[in-house]
Amino acid sequence: MSYTKMPKTATRRRANPMSKLERRASRSLASIYGLRMLGLFLILPVFSVYARSLPDGHDRFLVGLALGIYGLTQACLQIPFGIASDRYGRKPVMILGLVIFALGSFVAGFSHTLPMIILGRAVQGAGAISAAISAMIADATRPENRTRAMALVGMTIGASFIIALVLGPLLYHSISVPGMFLLTGVLAVGAVLVVKFVVPDVNMGAFDSVQPDDESSSVFTPALLRLDFSIFALNFMQVALFLVLPLALVDDLGIPVEGNWVVYLPVAVFSFMVAIPGIIWAETRGYMRHGLIGAVALMGLSMLGFAAGYHNAVALVAALFAFFVGFNLLEALLPSLVSRTAPPSRKGRALGVYNTAQSLGLFAGGAVGGVAANAGGSAAVFLTCAALGLVWLVVASFVRPQGKPRTDEAESALAGG
Numbered sequence: 001m002s003y004t005k006m007p008k009t010a011t012r013r014r015a016n017p018m019s020k021l022e023r024r025a026s027r028s029l030a031s032i033y034g035l036r037m038l039g040l041f042l043i044l045p046v047f048s049v050y051a052r053s054l055p056d057g058h059d060r061f062l063v064g065l066a067l068g069i070y071g072l073t074q075a076c077l078q079i080p081f082g083i084a085s086d087r088y089g090r091k092p093v094m095i096l097g098l099v100i101f102a103l104g105s106f107v108a109g110f111s112h113t114l115p116m117i118i119l120g121r122a123v124q125g126a127g128a129i130s131a132a133i134s135a136m137i138a139d140a141t142r143p144e145n146r147t148r149a150m151a152l153v154g155m156t157i158g159a160s161f162i163i164a165l166v167l168g169p170l171l172y173h174s175i176s177v178p179g180m181f182l183l184t185g186v187l188a189v190g191a192v193l194v195v196k197f198v199v200p201d202v203n204m205g206a207f208d209s210v211q212p213d214d215e216s217s218s219v220f221t222p223a224l225l226r227l228d229f230s231i232f233a234l235n236f237m238q239v240a241l242f243l244v245l246p247l248a249l250v251d252d253l254g255i256p257v258e259g260n261w262v263v264y265l266p267v268a269v270f271s272f273m274v275a276i277p278g279i280i281w282a283e284t285r286g287y288m289r290h291g292l293i294g295a296v297a298l299m300g301l302s303m304l305g306f307a308a309g310y311h312n313a314v315a316l317v318a319a320l321f322a323f324f325v326g327f328n329l330l331e332a333l334l335p336s337l338v339s340r341t342a343p344p345s346r347k348g349r350a351l352g353v354y355n356t357a358q359s360l361g362l363f364a365g366g367a368v369g370g371v372a373a374n375a376g377g378s379a380a381v382f383l384t385c386a387a388l389g390l391v392w393l394v395v396a397s398f399v400r401p402q403g404k405p406r407t408d409e410a411e412s413a414l415a416g417g
Contacts, residue, residue: 018145021200025140026149028198029133032094034156035191036101039184040070040124041164044242045264046172046180049250049257056114061370064243066118068366070104070125071235074359082131082352086204090136094129094195101127102188109181120181127188130355138339138351140202150335151279158331161238162272162324165264173258219350223341226399227334228354230296232361233392234330237299237385239365241306241323244378248310267317271324278325279332288401292333296396298326300389307382337401 018026043050047067051057085093101124108120134153141149171180249255249263282291302323309315342350372380 018141018148021202022141022145022149024198025200025202026137026152028194028200029137029140030149030153030156032098032191032194032199033130033133033153034160035187035194036098036129037157038160038164039105039187041161042168042171042180042184043067043177044239045165045168045246045260046257047177047246048243049246050172050177051114054112054114054117059114059370060243060373061367062114062118064239064366064368064370064373066114066121066366067243068239068363068369069118070121071239071359071362071364071366073122073125074128074130075356075363077126077128078131078356078359079349079352081128082135082349082355085132085135086349090132090139090204091195091199091201093132094136095192097127097129097132098188098192098195099127100124101129102185102192105181105185105188109178109185112178124184125359128355128359130358131352134335134351134355135204136199136202139204140200146339150339151283151332154332154335155279155328158272158275158328161327161331162264162268165268166261169258169260169264219342219353221341222398223400224338224350224353226395227338227341228357229395230292230330230392230399231334231354232357232364233296233388234299234327234334235358235361236365236368236388237303237323238327239362240369240372240381240385241303243366243369244373244381245306245310245320248316248378252311253313253316263317263320267321268324271321272328274325275328275332278329282329282333283336288333288337289399291329292337292399293393293396295326295329295333296389296393298322299330300386300393302326303382303386303389307379307386310378310382337399340401 044067048063051063051066056062081093081097104120104123104126106120107123108117111117111120134150137149137153138146168180171183175183246257246260249260250257255263278291278294282288299322302319305315305319305322309319338351338354342354368384369381372384376383
């Protein structure tokens with residue numbers, strides 16, 4: 001008897017496709033994350049140049065503090081917001097956080113001194129909803145589909161970063177940094193409407209097996225702490241890099257700030273094209289650990305490249321390309337790894353700790369980067385990041401992904417489910 005053999009990938013997709021509810025929840029929640037992060041990222045490629053027009057704007061520590069302070073307030077409130085979302089519901093906590101974030105954006109937008117901008121950025125960070133969003137994605141998706149949903153969020157953050165790097169210099173020419181803060185507030189208000197009218201209502205823990213509230217299910221296991229450190233290091237490097245990179249493009253390469261997008265756009269697009277196959281390879285072939293270690297190595301090498309050649313256009317572009325490839329890989333792989341590792345009975349808390357580590361990385365990158373820049377200039381910032389990258393590489397070598405990979409998850413995530 002003859003028959004047509006179906007490909008394994010097609011069979012698996014039919015066995016566990018994402019439902020309409022899962023697709024809607026994943027996409028809408030990822031869009032909220034993306035809108036919020038787009039607003040935060042917009043000022044990264046231009047703020048250090050803009051700050052030179054402000055009183056005390058040549059103090060790199062204050063500039064770094066303005067870039068990273070929202071991470072400190074987020075770090076203080078991520079876990080309380082995560083616990084509140086477990087108790088009072090995800091959507092009310094998300095709406096409250098977005099309103100606070102919008103308020104801080106408007107405060108920063110109407111400020112023209114570094115101390116007042118720092119205050120506005122601190123209020124922005126008080127809208128710490130990352131854990132609530134991540135927990136709601138977990139609520140809305142079955143365990144076998146959760147990895148692709150989390151990967152979609154990571155890819156959305158990466159895309160927001162790339163879009164912001166291109167739009168930031170262009171918007172700087174037309175509305176400057178105060179206008180960009182105000183635009184960020186408007187985006188936050190738009191995200192509130194998405195939460196209210198687009199994000200579906202789902203029951204908390206609907207797809208997780210019912211388990212007793214076991215206090216032994218810790219969110220501070222070595223496996224989770226390694227991932228927490230990874231997101232800390234990633235965000236540290238991101239903020240520290242953009243404390244000095246815009247100045248290198250303007251002062252060392254002679255590219256006006258409104259023209260920096262000419263550098264960012266092609267590098268970002270080509271790096272994204274390289275990262276996507278890497279993500280698919282890591283997910284489908286079960287090489288999550290290898291992908292993680294490779295991406296971390298790229299981050300560290302990029303910082304050494306910046307330190308050695310930020311005065312040279314070719315060396316700087318090569319280092320920037322390596323950084324973007326590593327960043328895009330990690331933004332997709334880390335949420336996927338956390339979703340595999342976090343205990344279901346402590347998911348809100350685990351995601352709160354993870355996002356707290358992320359926020360601390362944002363703050364530390366700005367603060368420590370500012371101190372390094374004041375002490376030794378741009379090269380000191382790059383070398384500080386390279387040293388962190390070496391420690392990170394050692395930590396990443398001990399990561400052991402949990403759960404059996406599915407061959408279609410990464411492809412589905414990149415296709416939006």
